[in-house]
Amino acid sequence: MSKVDRRITKSQEAIKKAVIELMSDKNFDDITIQDIADRANVNRGTIYLHYLDKFDLLDKIIEEHINELRVMCESAAEMDLDFIESNVGWFEYFERNYSFFSTVLASSKASSFRSRFQELLIEEMRNDIDTTKVINRELNEEVILQFIVTSFVGIVEWWITKGMPYPPRVIAVQLGILIDRSL
Amino acid sequence: MSKVDRRITKSQEAIKKAVIELMSDKNFDDITIQDIADRANVNRGTIYLHYLDKFDLLDKIIEEHINELRVMCESAAEMDLDFIESNVGWFEYFERNYSFFSTVLASSKASSFRSRFQELLIEEMRNDIDTTKVINRELNEEVILQFIVTSFVGIVEWWITKGMPYPPRVIAVQLGILIDRSL
DNA sequence: TGCAATTCGTTGATTATTAAACATATCAAT
């Protein structure tokens, strides 16, 4: 973990912050690189030192959110939190970053986020499935996994795009109950 | 007005902001260069590229405030604002930057600020004295000037160190009345 | 369609910042 030059961190932070702020103003496709540079108070060329284009930039931001969610998930596992309680953490995270997630899901970039999110869920939930259980005797593990994960993603997407109609905890509990029935 | 490199502006802004923030935490003399560098998220050496030491840094911050006040004063003169109205602007400025002015006046650096402030007042008020007036027939211009300016500084210092006991407008009006009687 | 104006992505030369190291100075506690 050779620590990176302070200038790199600062530039990237400013650039990412700028994009997120601009996304709540206008459609992502209408944002120019110059807009981002202006808002970040950074030379336009500097953006190209770190990202291929604005799509690559958005991808990297999404990737960081996914990683953040993974970290939360794994630290919840270490602290032996039950499934519902760890879900609450996630939904609170979505709530904190609402303006980002809602605009991403509303834009044409929704699918790239959704697929990455789905991958994460599959990774993290694979071990939670107990195929020895009686109710799962006749079911294929992959089927159960796919069933749960897609519904999870669907609920999250619905909750965010509808403007978070219930508090994080309420949604997390209800989703937890439904998932528990399936595994 | 050859525009300066963006990096210079950003570094100096970060450094000055850091000092001001730190000054509300602890005594200026207890603040180390490293403290400032950490808070500004800047290399320690960078500070020495722009300032001789932390005293020079504080001096420059004070100087910028003085210049800001001068600009306000002169633009008020251009807009033909009366004396009281232009004072209101100043006191509102003190109010906006309260945390800075109060800590500076409380510290050992008070005198350097006070003397610069006094110089500014003398410059700007010299032209306002009308020695042809009857009541000023037997008075020396410099005496009137000194009288008004020191009382002005005194009021400002009292108002700030007492925690701004009255709104800016109230103070500005009262001070305006008193000064008007003298010139 | 055609023209003008942006925007893009890249380039090269220059500059500001960085990390690390250094000797010196200040300071506290023993």
Add this chain to the structure above:
DNA sequence: ATTGATATGTTTAATAATCAACGAATTGCA
């Protein structure tokens, strides 16, 4: 006083960011 620790101010080579310029691609509009 002596020591250990921390702060200062300076130097070095390496490097990230800057600005200005460029042709090419896109867009917007007449």
